[in-house]
Amino acid sequence: MYLSRRLFIKVGLGALAAFMAGFGILRGLRSDWPKAAFNAHDVDAALQALLGVTLNDLTLSDKIKLTIPKVVENGAIVPLSVDAGLEGVESISLFAAKNPHALTSSYMIPAGTLPYVATRIKMEKTADVIVVVKANGKFYSTSKRVKVAVGGCA
Amino acid sequence: MGDSIRILAEVQGDVTEFRTLIRHPMETGLRKDEKTGKEVPAHFIQEVIVEHNGKQVFKALWSSGISANPYLSFKFKGGKIGDGVKLSWVDNKDQSDFLIAKLVKAD
Numbered sequence: 001m002y003l004s005r006r007l008f009i010k011v012g013l014g015a016l017a018a019f020m021a022g023f024g025i026l027r028g029l030r031s032d033w034p035k036a037a038f039n040a041h042d043v044d045a046a047l048q049a050l051l052g053v054t055l056n057d058l059t060l061s062d063k064i065k066l067t068i069p070k071v072v073e074n075g076a077i078v079p080l081s082v083d084a085g086l087e088g089v090e091s092i093s094l095f096a097a098k099n100p101h102a103l104t105s106s107y108m109i110p111a112g113t114l115p116y117v118a119t120r121i122k123m124e125k126t127a128d129v130i131v132v133v134k135a136n137g138k139f140y141s142t143s144k145r146v147k148v149a150v151g152g153c154a
Numbered sequence: 155m156g157d158s159i160r161i162l163a164e165v166q167g168d169v170t171e172f173r174t175l176i177r178h179p180m181e182t183g184l185r186k187d188e189k190t191g192k193e194v195p196a197h198f199i200q201e202v203i204v205e206h207n208g209k210q211v212f213k214a215l216w217s218s219g220i221s222a223n224p225y226l227s228f229k230f231k232g233g234k235i236g237d238g239v240k241l242s243w244v245d246n247k248d249q250s251d252f253l254i255a256k257l258v259k260a261d
Contacts, residue, residue, distance in 0.1 A: 033200045038217045077221045096219060100184065104219030107228070113211050114169065114229040120221040122182075153182055153219070 037103050043095050043130060046103040050093060051132065053139050058132060061086065061140040066131050068144055072123070076152030080129065081118035088136035089115035098127035100153055124153040156253035163239050164260035170233035171260070172204060172212070174226050174241055176251075182218040198246055202226065205240045206233055233257045 037050035044054055063085040072078050082092055092115065093106040104121045115133070123129075123146060130143040158177040163170055176199065183196030198218035204211055211230040233239070235257055242252035 033215055038215075079225075081227070099219055100182075101217055101219060104217055106215045108213040108215075110210060110212075112231050114231070116227075116229050117214075118225070118227040119214075120225050122219050122221055152221075153184060 034106070037106075038101060040103065041101060043097050043102045046095065046101070047132065050103060050106060051134060051139065055141075058139050058141040061133070061142060064131055064133055064140060064142040066129065066142050066144050068129055068146055070145075071147040071149070073149045074152060075123040075125070075148040075150055077120050078123050078129075078146060078148075078152075079118075079120045082116065082131050082133075084115035084131075084133045084135070084140075086115060086133060086135040086140060089133055090137075091134045092117055093132045093134075094119075094121060095130040095132065096121060096123050096127055097130060099124045122152040123148045124151045155251060158251045159241055159243075159253035161239065161241060161253055161255040163233070163255055163257045165233050165235050165257050166260040168231050169229050170206075170231075170239075170257055171229050172227065172239065176202075176224045176226075176243060178222070178224060178243075178245065180218055180220055180222045180224060196246060199224065199243045200246055202241065202243045204228075206230060207237055211239075235259050 034050050037046050040046035040049050047053055065083040068080040089109050091106060091108055094104045095102045096104055107117045109115055126147045128143045128145050130141060133140045160175045163172045178199050179197055181194050181197040185194045187194050196218055199216050202214040212228050237257045238254055239257060240252060240254045244250040
């Protein structure tokens, strides 16, 4: 089949657009990665960017169980688990207050998934680890101080 | 595909405990290479999604504040032995991987 130069360019542009749209879809996977919250340095700024609240808006709750060592030798690996004994939990977010970027991670909990998560975070220095739970549109928290012998954020 | 991921998903009654280990450097971008003295560029997983029978049961949004070779565990209801569960991750360099595993009976 003979393609005129004009048609060739049209077809080529169409293919290029389809190709880029494909990448758009791939990128769409992370369209909700909260960049501003992760780039924020302190807890308050990260909280504001992530959930639109400040530390003062959080209700302390002893129903959230944070299991984490009191002392760690190596801040590169700090194991923890969170068991949030609240109804209607939508998300669990983990902050290390004195890390270069306080927000370590955030977890979406759909209906049918238990309000539980376990992972390992990095800690730069001795600090509070703060858990913020969103449940039925309200915000709850708990925290524990963790003593870090050698920082693990570098 | 799937070489970076290990999954153990155990059913006990109505609750499935899902555990995974992912091989990934989780570089912060703050670390200097010991030999060259140059900063090692940030390279970390940003999103982990787990689906059970095609329905999303968990999503993790991560920074480089998660330890290298991440461990992750969560629990969901309604899983049956033999059901499929799929984990996929994507990092800040647009690299990704996924693995499909079957739910097994808890020991």
